[in-house]
Each structure stands twice: as C-alpha cells, then as structure tokens.
Amino acid sequence: MNAAPTLEPVLQQARLIALDWGTSNLRASLLGEQGQALATRSAGSGVMAVQDGQFENALQALCGDWLEQQPVPVIASGMIGSRQGWREAPYLQCPATPAQAAAQMLALPLRGGQRMYIVPGLRCTGRDRQHDVMRGEETQCWGADLAAGSCCLLPGTHSKWVWSGHAGAIEHFQTYMTGELFAVLKQHSILGRLMEAGPPQPQAFADGAQLGLSQYANLLHLLFSARTAGLLGGREPQSLADYLSGLLIGAEVGSMRAQAPAAIASVSLIGEGALNERYALVLSLAGIACQTAVPDATTRGQWRLAQAAHLVGAE
Amino acid sequence: MNAAPTLEPVLQQARLIALDWGTSNLRASLLGEQGQALATRSAGSGVMAVQDGQFENALQALCGDWLEQQPVPVIASGMIGSRQGWREAPYLQCPATPAQAAAQMLALPLRGGQRMYIVPGLRCTGRDRQHDVMRGEETQCWGADLAAGSCCLLPGTHSKWVWSGHAGAIEHFQTYMTGELFAVLKQHSILGRLMEAGPPQPQAFADGAQLGLSQYANLLHLLFSARTAGLLGGREPQSLADYLSGLLIGAEVGSMRAQAPAAIASVSLIGEGALNERYALVLSLAGIACQTAVPDATTRGQWRLAQAAHLVGAE
Numbered sequence: 001m002n003a004a005p006t007l008e009p010v011l012q013q014a015r016l017i018a019l020d021w022g023t024s025n026l027r028a029s030l031l032g033e034q035g036q037a038l039a040t041r042s043a044g045s046g047v048m049a050v051q052d053g054q055f056e057n058a059l060q061a062l063c064g065d066w067l068e069q070q071p072v073p074v075i076a077s078g079m080i081g082s083r084q085g086w087r088e089a090p091y092l093q094c095p096a097t098p099a100q101a102a103a104q105m106l107a108l109p110l111r112g113g114q115r116m117y118i119v120p121g122l123r124c125t126g127r128d129r130q131h132d133v134m135r136g137e138e139t140q141c142w143g144a145d146l147a148a149g150s151c152c153l154l155p156g157t158h159s160k161w162v163w164s165g166h167a168g169a170i171e172h173f174q175t176y177m178t179g180e181l182f183a184v185l186k187q188h189s190i191l192g193r194l195m196e197a198g199p200p201q202p203q204a205f206a207d208g209a210q211l212g213l214s215q216y217a218n219l220l221h222l223l224f225s226a227r228t229a230g231l232l233g234g235r236e237p238q239s240l241a242d243y244l245s246g247l248l249i250g251a252e253v254g255s256m257r258a259q260a261p262a263a264i265a266s267v268s269l270i271g272e273g274a275l276n277e278r279y280a281l282v283l284s285l286a287g288i289a290c291q292t293a294v295p296d297a298t299t300r301g302q303w304r305l306a307q308a309a310h311l312v313g314a315e
Numbered sequence: 316m317n318a319a320p321t322l323e324p325v326l327q328q329a330r331l332i333a334l335d336w337g338t339s340n341l342r343a344s345l346l347g348e349q350g351q352a353l354a355t356r357s358a359g360s361g362v363m364a365v366q367d368g369q370f371e372n373a374l375q376a377l378c379g380d381w382l383e384q385q386p387v388p389v390i391a392s393g394m395i396g397s398r399q400g401w402r403e404a405p406y407l408q409c410p411a412t413p414a415q416a417a418a419q420m421l422a423l424p425l426r427g428g429q430r431m432y433i434v435p436g437l438r439c440t441g442r443d444r445q446h447d448v449m450r451g452e453e454t455q456c457w458g459a460d461l462a463a464g465s466c467c468l469l470p471g472t473h474s475k476w477v478w479s480g481h482a483g484a485i486e487h488f489q490t491y492m493t494g495e496l497f498a499v500l501k502q503h504s505i506l507g508r509l510m511e512a513g514p515p516q517p518q519a520f521a522d523g524a525q526l527g528l529s530q531y532a533n534l535l536h537l538l539f540s541a542r543t544a545g546l547l548g549g550r551e552p553q554s555l556a557d558y559l560s561g562l563l564i565g566a567e568v569g570s571m572r573a574q575a576p577a578a579i580a581s582v583s584l585i586g587e588g589a590l591n592e593r594y595a596l597v598l599s600l601a602g603i604a605c606q607t608a609v610p611d612a613t614t615r616g617q618w619r620l621a622q623a624a625h626l627v628g629a630e
Binding site (some may be wrong): 022091117123126128130131132133158174175176177178180184185187188189190214215216217218219221222223224225228229231232233248251252255258259313 | 406438441443445446447448473489490491492493495496499500502503504505526529530531532533534535536537538539540541544546547563566567568573576615
C-alpha cells in the first residue's frame with residue numbers, strides 16, 4: 001500500500017482511453033500512440049443498465065486502474081451522449097465532418113482530473129421531411145474512412161444507411177427499425193407462437209429475403225405470411241424465425257433499392273458477426289456489390305476525432 | 316324445483332343460437348324466425364381464455380338455459396374452428412360461396428342432444444403466391460350481402476380486405492397485421508417509451524396517416540419517425556400513439572391503393588367503433604369512397620349459412 005504501483009509497460013504507451021458506450025454495453029479500449037489497441041475490456045453497464053446517473057462509478061469500475069495510473073484523455077461515443085445518458089451532447093446537423101464533430105465534443109471533468117469528451121450524435125432531414133438521428137454510428141463511419149459518394153450500412157437493432165461526402169462529411173442517412181421489429185414480433189406477436197428454436201435454416205432465410213425484396217411495398221400484409229407459411233405452407237416451426245428475419249431484412253434492402261438504386265450500387269458493410277452475414281447475403285441476392293469495412297471502425301473513428309481535437313498527436 | 320320452468324315467450328320464438336366465438340370473446344345471439352336477434356349475451360371466454368379444451372362448459376355457462384329450454388341448432392363462426400379451438404374445421408379454398416361453406420360446416424353433438432355447426436374458415440393464395448387465411452370474417456362478409464365485384468374492409472387486430480364475386484362468392488382476400496403491430500410497438504418497442512396517455516389527437520393521427528399513405532413502401536424506416544417526431548419534431552408525448560396509429564393505417568391503405576387502385580375504388584367498411592372511424596378517415600384522405608355496411612353482419616351471415624344448410628327455414 002505504501003509503494004506506488006509500478007506502471008506496466010503497456011500503460012506507459014497509452015495515449016487515449018476510448019469508450020464505446022451504448023444502450024446495453026460499455027466497451028473500453030486503451031489506445032497507443034498510433035491509435036492501436038493495447039488492451040480492451042467490456043461490461044454490461046450500458047446506458048440502460050446504469051441506475052441513478054451513476055455513470056462515473058460505472059466507468060471507474062471498468063477502467064479505474066487505467067485512469068489512475070495513466071491520466072490520458074477519455075473519448076466516448078454512443079448513447080452515453082443521449083438524453084438518457086451521462087450528459088446530452090446536442091446533435092450536429094448533417095452534412096457533418098469529423099472536424100465539426102471534434103469541435104463540438106462535450107467535455108466533462110472526471111474525478112481524477114482528466115477530461116472525458118463525448119462525441120455528438122448527428123441529425124438529418126430526409127426526403128420525406130422526417131427527422132433522423134444517430135449516436136455512435138457516425139464515429140464508426142469516420143473510422144471506416146469512406147470515399148466521397150460511397151454508401152455504408154451498419155446493421156443493428158436500428159440499422160443505418162449512411163452516405164459520405166467530401167472531407168469525410170456524412171451527408172445524410174436513414175434508420176431502419178428492422179432488428180427491433182424482428183425482436184418484438186418474435187417475442188410478443190402471434191408470429192412468435194408458431195416458432196421453435198433450432199439450428200440455422202439458411203434456405204428459409206433466403207426464401208424470406210427474396211419475398212421481402214420483391215414485396216417490400218406491402219410489408220404489413222407480408223408479415224402475415226410468416227404465420228400462414230407455418231400453418232399452410234409446410235414451413236417447419238424451427239425455420240420460421242429465420243424466415244421472418246429474411247422477410248424483414250429483404251424488405252429493408254428492397255425499400256432502399258427502390259428509393260436510391262444508383263446510390264447503393266456498392267455498399268460497405270460496417271460491423272461483424274452473424275447479423276452482418278445476413279445483410280451481406282441479402283445484398284448479394286439483391287445484386288448489390290458489398291465490401292466489408294475495417295473491423296475496428298469504432299476505435300479508428302475515435303482516434304481520428306481525438307486527433308482532430310488535438311487530444312493526441314496527428315499522424 | 317319440481318315444476319318445469321315456464322318457457323318465456325321470447326324463447327319460444329327462437330330458431331337458432333348463433334355464436335361469434337373469437338380469440339378473446341364469446342358472443343351469443345338467440346335468433347328468431349326472421350333471423351332477428353331476440354337476445355344477446357357475451358363473456359370473456361374466447362378461445363385463448365378457455366383452459367384444457369373446456370369449450371362446452373364455457374358454452375353452457377353462457378347459454379345453458381337457452382340450450383335447455385329451447386333445443387334449437389347452434390351455429391358458430393370464428394377462431395373456435397381453428398386448431399386452438401374446440402375442433403378444427405378445415406379451411407375452404409377461395410373462391411368460396413355461402414352454399415359451399417354451409418355444406419362444409421363441421422357438426423358436433425352437444426350434451427343436450429342438439430348439434431353445433433362450426434363454419435369453416437377460408438384460405439386463398441395471393442398474387443405473391445403466399446397463403447392467407449380468415450376465420451369469422453367470411454361470415455361477416457356474407458352477412459353484408461355484397462354485390463359482385465365489390466371490396467370490403469374489416470378492421471381489427473388483423474384487418475382483412477375481401478373481394479366478392481358472383482353467387483356471394485368470396486374471390487380472394489388479404490390480411491394486414493396493422494393492429495397487432497401497433498399494439499406490440501406501443502407496448503414493447505422504443506417507440507412506446509416516449510408515448511404518454513392523453514385525449515385523442517386527431518391532427519397527429521391525420522399527419523401520420525398522410526405520411527403513411529405516401530411512404531408506405533419504406534415502412535421500416537418510417538416507423539423510426541414516430542421516435543424522431545417526439546425527439547426533434549415537436550410532437551407531444553400525448554400525440555405519439557395516435558401518430559403511430561395513423562402511420563400504420565396509412566401505410567396499409569397506401570400499400571393496397573398501389574396494388575389494386577381499380578379494385579378499391581369503393582370500399583364497404585364492416586364493423587363499428589373507433590377503429591372503423593380511423594379507417595374511414597384514412598380512406599377519405601386517400602380519396603377512396605367508403606360505405607358503412609350493416610352493423611349486424613355476423614348474425615346475418617350466420618342466419619344465411621343456417622338457411623343454406625336447412626337448419627332454419629328459407630326466406
């Protein structure tokens with residue numbers, strides 16, 4: 001207790017603590033002088049899991065030793081900057097560049113004397129004159145370093161389609177409630193009652209996706225076919241969840257293709273895991289070329305914003 | 316106890332007991348020799364509320380005195396004929412006439428010696444090659460006695476659009492999951508979190524409906540606007556449920572109008588209450604003429620089927 005703890009070599013190299021703080025999880029990365037990850041940790045202390053605004057305690061519980069031993073700046077992106085988060089970082093209107101976002105980061109003092117910088121979310125107004133918002137995905141897009149004019153797709157509970165402009169600007173984007181709709185229909189609607197768990201059913205998924213791609217404009221009717229396909233169409237109860245997933249992702253991609261065929265001639269997929277594989281398959285069924293973006297887009301984007309704000313050295 | 320109960324005059328006139336036995340409720344009507352309702356009763360003993368197949372006990376609890384004192388035939392339509400009901404009455408394939416449905420009714424003996432006749436549901440195959448099904452609504456359509464070539468709309472948890480042919484045939488139909496989707500999104504999704512109860516908000520409903528009518532082909536994105544309209548668009552929490560309801564009904568009518576503009580030039584609305592008023596308003600916003608069908612379509616349809624099956628006298 002009376003000898004100061006020895007700084008581990010890895011901690012000495014740290015230049016930034018980067019937090020991906022979403023609704024369900026908190027992921028922390030200790031980044032070195034090139035922005036590379038020296039160490040990563042995660043916990044279930046997402047925004048919805050933290051009680052009574054105890055966000056600083058949640059951060060200390062996960063990263064207290066890092067903060068104490070190497071007082072580098074902290075950058076945070078995601079729902080932590082929402083009204084339900086630690087402090088609201090007002091939305092930046094699109095088109096928005098990384099430089100603008102870096103200049104509008106919200107700085108909060110931490111107990112140890114460091115500062116934490118919360119990345120603002122983005123808002124835009126669509127062709128349908130409706131508002132749209134994102135928090136966290138903008139940082140991933142900037143990390144993927146997309147070419148001007150390109151389109152990227154971020155699957156998730158609320159998937160996002162994003163278009164890039166010059167100087168890294170995000171021009172506009174559209175959110176789809178596909179993932180959440182799948183979850184609530186499976187858990188709480190009549191469609192879930194016929195479903196049974198089982199191994200993946202790629203053919204059922206592909207069949208649903210083809211139907212969604214063609215019938216996206218009649219979705220409220222199409223959903224009912226996830227019931228009748230089980231009642232009358234010979235689909236096994238174990239295949240119905242994959243069939244519904246295909247229907248919904250197919251309808252999302254079909255809607256987007258109908259709106260903006262030229263703008264989605266080629267799509268960069270950001271993210272990883274099984275959900276991304278589902279989107280990649282549906283894009284291929286739709287005849288849309290698809291590339292997988294860098295896997296560590298979040299920390300790359302956070303590093304880029306920290307550079308733009310002069311929290312870390314430039315390249 | 317030792318004197319036989321005097322038959323009430325109203326019971327002496329009874330010719331048929333007609334049951335509208337759905338998922339949530341059981342409604343019973345005692346019909347006279349012209350098919351007119353002599354008495355009606357209802358209970359919460361719908362198919363989902365009856366445990367362990369105790370359907371006959373549920374029927375006796377509601378109508379035991381009728382069955383004992385005037386042993387007339389019983390006819391039942393609705394989910395009571397489904398796999399989860401008393402006994403499955405196999406679906407009849409469209410196009411289907413009242414005469415065909417009457418011939419395919421499933422007869423069950425009751426304890427007192429009468430027979431109960433369960434009306435079969437209908438199935439059809441849509442232009443998208445998907446199956447569709449109904450149970451109960453076919454009887455309502457036959458009760459509304461629609462002209463050949465006309466379209467009728469039955470709002471509900473799963474709304475139905477139905478087209479009539481010659482000899483009372485139901486040619487085909489389409490189901491929309493609009494009502495159930497509204498309920499699960501309100502109760503279980505992020506959209507419900509911003510909603511607060513309050514007085515009806517007709518303008519919010521109309522605004523949502525206009526947007527749904529125009530953007531029906533991008534519904535998975537449109538749903539998210541029920542969140543951003545509250546976050547950024549200045550809509551009050553008390554207006555968001557009506558706004559979402561408008562979006563969904565608007566999207567349903569918009570989808571149908573795009574598919575079959577000529578086939579829905581004029582629509583007969585079957586049913587009553589606030590949900591029908593919502594559909595009537597959206598049809599008018601969509602420029603679709605709309606008539607309200609007879610209010611007692613269910614018992615009229617049951618009487619018509621009972622006549623066709625010679626359970627009661629012809630007109």
